[in-house]
Amino acid sequence: MPSPADSRLICALDVPTRAEAEALVERLGDAVGFYKVGLELLATGGMDLARALKADGRQVFLDWKLHDIGETVRRAAAAITEAGADLLTVHAEPQVMAAAVKGRDGDTQTKILGVTVLTSLSEDDLAAMGYGLGVRDLVEKRIRQALDCGIDGVVASPQEAGLARRIANEAGRPDFLVVTPGVRPSWAAKNDQARAATPGDALRNGASHLVVGRPITAAADPREAALKIVEEMAG
DSSP states (O other): OOOOOOTTEEEEOOOSSHHHHHHHHHHHGGGOOEEEEOHHHHTTTHHHHHHHHHHTTOEEEEEEEEOSOHHHHHHHHHHHHHTTOSEEEEESOHHHHHHHHHHHTTOTTSEEEEEOSOTTOOHHHHHHHTOSSOHHHHHHHHHHHHHHHTOSEEEOOHHHHHHHHHHHHHTTOTTOEEEEOOBOOTTSOOTTOSSOBOHHHHHHTTOSEEEEOHHHHTSSSHHHHHHHHHHHHHO
């Protein structure tokens, strides 16, 4: 029988150890085929886990959010590309994005995403950080810079997914990826996501992929929760 997984759904393995991540993947079975490995797992075997997931036929999103001087980012992107990741995040700053593209050196297997504005941040948070732009204006600026740098997509909240899709289409990039965290089904708590939306809303707004963490990983039955989200996406 075909797998019920939807390749647009990315489950965030935001757990502290590789053993816990592997146990979660085992419980989810064929309900999920795409996994995000974030910073929490980076220090506890995240790259080895990513390789194991790839060897098992899964897709892998390395959410490292690279942010350093250009040469360091270039070398890191080159090393990660060799590991065979499907998605890699960098901060959406021109020097960083351009360096990541250079490090990839034409290998399009690893798609590079620019992180626009973290979904936990509000207008007040940006003001406190010293930004002179509001959330939407800053996201728009970074989307345009991402396109100029030639990366493959952005990470943006569901509220800015439509903006990203419109700008990309206007630029002749219908293939531009719009990966949205902060996705919460109607039956799940928002937790620390200040700009959240349901799976259906996020897709209608222009998202290409949805990143979902605790509504799946903290559920009593993670596989059932994932299948409910897949059903909601299909609707």
